[in-house]
Amino acid sequence: MQEFSPSTLLVLVPLLPLVGAILTVLLGRTLGAKAHLPAMAGIAAAAVVAIALLVVTARDVGPAHGAHAEAVRPVEMISTLWNWASFDAAYTPPAGSPATDARLTPHDLGAGKDVRSFSIPVALRLDPLTATMLTIITCVGLLVAIYSVGYMHNDPGYPRFFALVAMFVFSMSMLVAASNFLLVYVFWEAVGACSYLLIGFWFTKPEAARAAKKAFLVNRVGDFGLAIAVFLLWMTYGTLDFHDTISSNGVIMPGILGQTRLADAAGYAGGAVGTAICLLLLLAACGKSAQLPLHVWLPDAMEGPTPASALIHAATMVTAGIYLITRSAPLFSACPGALTMVSIVGATTALIAALIGTVQNDLKRVLAYSTISQLGYMFASLGTGTLLGFTAAIFHLLTHACFKALLFLGAGSVMHAMGGVIDMRRFGGLRRVMPITAATFFVGAAALAGVAPFAGFFSKDEILAALHSKGWPSAHGDHHAAAAADGPFQLIAFSPDAAHATVTAPAVGLDALDRPETWQILFWMSLVTAGLTAFYTFRAVFMTFTGPTRVPEGAHGHGGHGDHGDGGGHDSHGSHGSHGGHESYESPPAMTWPLMILAIPSALVGWLLFSTNWLAHFLSATPSLTAPAVAATATPHVFHMNLAIQGTLAAAIGIVVAAIGHLGRRSDGPQLERFLGPLQTLFANKFYFDQIYSALIVKPLEGLALVAALFDRHVIDGTVDAIAGIPVALGSIVRRSQSGLLQRYALVGVMGVLAIVVLLTWQLRG
Amino acid sequence: MNTMQSLPLLQNALTVGAILFSLGLVGILTRRNLIVMFLAAEMMLQGISVSLVAWSRYHGDWGGHVLVIFVLTVAACEAAVALVFVLQAFSRTGRLDAAAWQSLREANVGRTIDHELPAIDTVPLRFPTLAPAGVLPPADENEPLQREHV
Numbered sequence: 069m070q071e072f073s074p075s076t077l078l079v080l081v082p083l084l085p086l087v088g089a090i091l092t093v094l095l096g097r098t099l100g101a102k103a104h105l106p107a108m109a110g111i112a113a114a115a116v117v118a119i120a121l122l123v124v125t126a127r128d129v130g131p132a133h134g135a136h137a138e139a140v141r142p143v144e145m146i147s148t149l150w151n152w153a154s155f156d157a158a159y160t161p162p163a164g165s166p167a168t169d170a171r172l173t174p175h176d177l178g179a180g181k182d183v184r185s186f187s188i189p190v191a192l193r194l195d196p197l198t199a200t201m202l203t204i205i206t207c208v209g210l211l212v213a214i215y216s217v218g219y220m221h222n223d224p225g226y227p228r229f230f231a232l233v234a235m236f237v238f239s240m241s242m243l244v245a246a247s248n249f250l251l252v253y254v255f256w257e258a259v260g261a262c263s264y265l266l267i268g269f270w271f272t273k274p275e276a277a278r279a280a281k282k283a284f285l286v287n288r289v290g291d292f293g294l295a296i297a298v299f300l301l302w303m304t305y306g307t308l309d310f311h312d313t314i315s316s317n318g319v320i321m322p323g324i325l326g327q328t329r330l331a332d333a334a335g336y337a338g339g340a341v342g343t344a345i346c347l348l349l350l351l352a353a354c355g356k357s358a359q360l361p362l363h364v365w366l367p368d369a370m371e372g373p374t375p376a377s378a379l380i381h382a383a384t385m386v387t388a389g390i391y392l393i394t395r396s397a398p399l400f401s402a403c404p405g406a407l408t409m410v411s412i413v414g415a416t417t418a419l420i421a422a423l424i425g426t427v428q429n430d431l432k433r434v435l436a437y438s439t440i441s442q443l444g445y446m447f448a449s450l451g452t453g454t455l456l457g458f459t460a461a462i463f464h465l466l467t468h469a470c471f472k473a474l475l476f477l478g479a480g481s482v483m484h485a486m487g488g489v490i491d492m493r494r495f496g497g498l499r500r501v502m503p504i505t506a507a508t509f510f511v512g513a514a515a516l517a518g519v520a521p522f523a524g525f526f527s528k529d530e531i532l533a534a535l536h537s538k539g540w541p542s543a544h545g546d547h548h549a550a551a552a553a554d555g556p557f558q559l560i561a562f563s564p565d566a567a568h569a570t571v572t573a574p575a576v577g578l579d580a581l582d583r584p585e586t587w588q589i590l591f592w593m594s595l596v597t598a599g600l601t602a603f604y605t606f607r608a609v610f611m612t613f614t615g616p617t618r619v620p621e622g623a624h625g626h627g628g629h630g631d632h633g634d635g636g637g638h639d640s641h642g643s644h645g646s647h648g649g650h651e652s653y654e655s656p657p658a659m660t661w662p663l664m665i666l667a668i669p670s671a672l673v674g675w676l677l678f679s680t681n682w683l684a685h686f687l688s689a690t691p692s693l694t695a696p697a698v699a700a701t702a703t704p705h706v707f708h709m710n711l712a713i714q715g716t717l718a719a720a721i722g723i724v725v726a727a728i729g730h731l732g733r734r735s736d737g738p739q740l741e742r743f744l745g746p747l748q749t750l751f752a753n754k755f756y757f758d759q760i761y762s763a764l765i766v767k768p769l770e771g772l773a774l775v776a777a778l779f780d781r782h783v784i785d786g787t788v789d790a791i792a793g794i795p796v797a798l799g800s801i802v803r804r805s806q807s808g809l810l811q812r813y814a815l816v817g818v819m820g821v822l823a824i825v826v827l828l829t830w831q832l833r834g
Numbered sequence: 835m836n837t838m839q840s841l842p843l844l845q846n847a848l849t850v851g852a853i854l855f856s857l858g859l860v861g862i863l864t865r866r867n868l869i870v871m872f873l874a875a876e877m878m879l880q881g882i883s884v885s886l887v888a889w890s891r892y893h894g895d896w897g898g899h900v901l902v903i904f905v906l907t908v909a910a911c912e913a914a915v916a917l918v919f920v921l922q923a924f925s926r927t928g929r930l931d932a933a934a935w936q937s938l939r940e941a942n943v944g945r946t947i948d949h950e951l952p953a954i955d956t957v958p959l960r961f962p963t964l965a966p967a968g969v970l971p972p973a974d975e976n977e978p979l980q981r982e983h984v
Contacts (some may be wrong), residue, residue: 808939809946810871810932814862 074124075147076496078194080117080243084110085209089234095412096227103227107234108213114237115206116201125199129689142327142694144195146311155738156189170210186302193247193311200462200683201244201391205384205467209237209537212379218658219375219484220457225269229373232269238347240384244391249308250326252392256294256356259385260287266376267369271827282832286365290355294392297348304337304345310395312467325398330695336402345576345792349396350413353389357443360417364757366440370432377432382439382476384470390446390465394458394692400450401647401697405578407453408586411535414447415590415597419753426607427751429480431490434608435472438516441597442468448594448752449531452538452587454701459684459692460530464814466683467674471515474666478509481663482612485653489620492608497617501653506613508663513609515670517602518719520712523674528598529715533708535594539587539767568740595718602722612728619653681705840892847888854881866932868920872913877908 088110096103128143213233220229239258246252268280302308305324312326322328322335329335336342358366363765369381380386393400393410400407418441425437442464449461483490485502499506515522518529654660677683684705687693744751753759805816861874883902890898920930927934936946965981 803940804943806940807943807946808936810935811863811866818859818863 071431074121074145074194075192077117077124077146078145078192078245079149081114081121081206081240082192082245083207084114085234085237085241086110086116089231092227092231092234096231101221101225101226104213104217104230104480108210108217111206111209111213111237114241115203116207116352118202118241121194122199122203125194125196126686129196129686132514139700140688140694141691142312142691143646144327144691146191146193148189148191150190152188152190152251154185156185162761169448173484175245175745188248188250188308189313190251191244191247191309191311192242194245195690196686196688197391197394197462197692198244200466201387202241202597204365204387204466205237205244208383208469208473209233209240209379212375212477215378215456215480215659215662216373216375218656219480220373220440221656229266229269229376230266232262233376233379236266236380236385240388241386247310247323249310250268252300252579253291253294254647256352257291258389259380259455259638260284260356262289262457263308263369263385266380267372269373269376270371273674276371279365279371283369286362287355290352290362293348293351293355296688297345297352300345300348302339304341311833325395325692327691327694330398330691335677336398336634338402340401340523343403343406345401346396346400347409347458349392349399350406350410353392353447354413355389357386357389357394357447358440359389359413359444359447361757363440364754367433367754370430370436372434374432375481376474377436377475378476378480382472384441387446387465387469390443390450390461393447393450394462394690397453397458397692397698400697401453401707403579404453404582405580407451408581409451409578411448411451411590412581412586414444414451415535415593417441418444418448418597419600422604423596423751425604426600426755427748428604429492429494429531431482431608431612432476434492434604435479436698438474438475438601438604439468442472442516445528445594445597447533448590449534451590454534454703455688455693455698455704456530456537456684457534458536458698459687460527461685462687463530463677464524464527466677467515467527467670469513469669470666470673471523474508474512474663474670475516477659477663477666478512481655481659482509482660484655486620491533492611494620495618496611496615497613498570498619499613500617501619502613504654504660504663508660508667509613510609511667513605515674517605517723518601518715519723520600520716521671521675523670523672525546525712525715525719529708529712532591532594532598532711532715535587535591536708536711537703539584539591548560561649572765595714597716598715599722601657601802602719603726604722606723607730610726614730616758619811627811651672667685678707680766838908844888847891850887851881851885851888854878854884858879868923868930868932869917871932872920875915876909879905882889939966 085107088107091106091110092099092103095106099105102671114515117276125143129140135786213230214232217228220226223229236259239255239262243259246255264280264284267283268277270276271280299309301324307313307321307323309321309323310325311323312328313321313323320328322332337345351362355362366381366386370377400410421437421440421444425434425441428434428437446461446468447462449457449464451457462804482495482498482502482505484496485505486495489495511522688699688702693699704806750756805812858874858876858878858881861877862871865871865874883905885897886902886905890896890902921934924930933946933948939945
């Protein structure tokens, strides 16, 4: 069965949505209202294939053996399609550069010279991490596509939307399946482009166009970091492949994340170079995953269609940063300082975004800040550098993809029914008129807030456990106690040999950050964030779905559809507070079904995956996570009752405070404002990030642009105009001869002929 | 062919050609009537043609003759085109005077006036009409027999 081999299936996952996107582009106008069919068919088929691949990979990994951590065999499969670029002897590293370290970079043996050939194979990989990501991307993508059939109904850009969604699923699948840093970079940009196009989908709206531009430009900063990181990786490791390759002369060239290098305890650069690579990768991840200080684009990205927000800006694309860091886990493990930075960035972002989220009145913006905050959680978890931390981050990524997509789609359903209004102060009590949306939204909110049986509780608990084990190592078993005795990162493989130490500068002072105290602070920050998360989530729930039923002017009942692109329909037959549940505002089935389907994993997947410990076991077979530095941190899978109690307590406090403030009452601002005082202004202005960036970056650049414009207008244009003035001046002299008299023209012609005749005669004589 | 005998012939013919050419040149430079200017230009052309035929005969080469026949053909065509231009020019201005077109001069160049042209209104234009052939068409009172103004 050659045609059903995993490598063929792996190619199909990105290929099918790509074909769907191309068909939608070509046939979109012909199909009209059925333009979703090719894209949706492509994504649906890709989802089936992705699940099949997940099953195949899970079979390769094998079942978990009880709660005890054991050494897991790495599982990976590489499918090389073709060689994109190949240059022999592309680079001769200068003596003394980090690239000459024999431990780090492969040498072309037999050439007699230390030269590197540069080749970029278009290789796709299949390992547990990729299989998990592919499943999330295609399944959420499929549900969002189904939902969009209802949401985007009658939009003039209907085919364009589906083409972009399919294009995005293709790019994102390639991003997580690529087995090469350069390909990752290519598709990193591709998902950014899809994101840009979808944020600016209603490009006639100035805010949407501006938000798209902002997202694109802020992401450029992160992408710049990724580009530099790729250059440094090439300089340091002499390859960009993840996997090991066999060169033409039969020598194994270890890839950056290949099993040869993973087995080598000193295979990864530490010190200044390694830290620089890791920090640049972190910068890239911050850009894509909207972490401090590059988080400012994500709230504005809510100008795009809500399904796109759900798919790209909540469930998948923004998790690319988490994926990148998890994939590069061995690189980070060699640089404890950089790892700690990941956690610090993550926990700080989580806290700040949660604080901003508490005072937002736009339902989608609450969710946007919640997304930033939850992504911060994942970063905090990744930064622990332990196996538990990495798997908990991916676990939270998975549950977050489910419940945040659910919440966004629910918010879209509300927005759809309310005629484009998304300000929570303008509606309320919708649980009576939108029962399905309200019920599913509640499930999503409970999962996000970390209420006990729902998905978010378990993944958040794992993250807290990962942070806790770093802050209080002795509390987590003998294994870590031993590690703590010799310093917290003894188990991280970081053994600079003499040759290496001479090349790299002394380690950046960041490593000093990696102390238990830091982790204790981060743990408390995360716990506070958990409480805040519960608060703002349930504040949104109470404001939207409880209290007396109110719908804004211009909302349309009976599942009718209006123009949600311009913020208000015109088929107005709703009025304030006069409905009392008699009229249904529920969205069409195409929109409610995805909500109900997503509610199931949002409720159950956490408990399922936590109780069986399946995901952690599955992910631990990812080659990157089998690195000794990571794998050695494996801990027995236990349920930390005290952490669970702390987390639940935080969530409960948040919910209770939200209930006191908002349940059954419409007054929003005054109490909260009185309570928070000047802090409220700070939160409502988003910690003045936009203003600071405007003053520090935008305004100076605008000043520079103004200077350049003046120079162009006056100096360059002035020179050009002066040169152009010369023929004008000459012409004004000769112009006098243009009298309009035929005889005079003829006379001049005759004179000319005579002059030529005289001249010729003169010459013939002489 | 006897070149000695044909040399005076050549000289005579060239003289005639030169006279024709010069007359034409003087005509084109001095006359302002468009038709006369056109005729003068034709005269120059014929002067050249005469020279060409003379040289051709002197050298015993038929090429010149052929070329002249060709020039005549082209001149006939050109005459048709040129007369259309002249007629159009006339119907625009009501005059055959080339000076009437000096309004095509550069914007800031002054008008050249030797003497004022008579105003058109003062000279009623009358065009000759051909004698009608065949049955006399019924007279239409509304249609003027001649154009008031061309």
